[in-house]
Amino acid sequence: MKDVSQDQRYVGDLSRSAELRPDVCVKISGLTKEFHMGDRSIAAIDGLDLEVKDGEFLCIVGPSGCGKTTLIRTIAGLETQTSGTIWVKKPAGGRPLTAMVFQTDSIFPWMTVEDNVGYGLRMQGVKKSQRDAKVESLLKITGLEKFGKSYPHQLSGGMRQRVNVARAFAADPEILLMDEPFGLLDEQNRMILQRELMEIWRGSRKTTLFITHSVDEAILLGDRILVMTAHPGRVKEIIDIDIPRPRDLIALRGDQKFISLYKQVWELLSEEVLRSRTQGVLRQ
């Protein structure tokens, strides 16, 4: 069993670090994460190396239980790695390091939509006038401008997930971490939210790690796709998505480049899904 106490996570000015190039936002080296339950231990991640560039949209795919959620939780500092090192670029001006968007919305039920979206800014001590301007612009992009005074229980699931996305962008974190955020939405809502997400992201070019089950979605959104191995998670391959933006899923489906990327990603992923089926790892 390895020593869990060695926390090697550095948040700092990476541009001055000899370890890193200036265009890197996250660098992970030899990351291993074991969970201990009584005298049993599970290696969720085993020797993962990764560099995420500043402003990159990186999609992550891999079989259930391969360690995707654990990876982004460790980057966020919500888990401590067993060994390995994570360097994360320090945000300027008191901004938060990360914001997370999960599959189920995590907005506050007792706050109106606009208070939910402005929550992170309020916590950062941003003045009301500045906060209001930012909230208004995000509500507009996400089609929620008429619902600023509504409460979450008055909204549909798709609209609540929009509030979640708007809130994460409003907080202006250095890195946005999204864990299958559209996984529970119906197809129409998913396509609308994907489009809105791309519109906000293109305006901010925020470094984003986006976990998805959908190969379509990964190609539509990503600059690159990280395919993880079956449990325990490592990098199987990283694929560049060399398709100009803005991208449109309907048009892409007939595009030769899309079809061959889809095949490439799906072949890599299905090898790992088949491997994971023999391992009996059930957790999502």
Ligand SMILES: Nc1ncnc2c1ncn2[C@@H]1O[C@H](COP(=O)(O)OP(=O)(O)O)[C@@H](O)[C@H]1O
């Ligand atoms: N808190 C925990 N305690 C024990 N085991 C965990 C915990 N979180 C995750 N695991 C295990 O780690 C592995 C990876 O889980 P996870 O990161 O949730 O995978 P994914 O998000 O790819 O489905 C799984 O085997 C899971 O059972």
Ligand SMILES: [Mg+2]
């Ligand atoms: Mg998960």
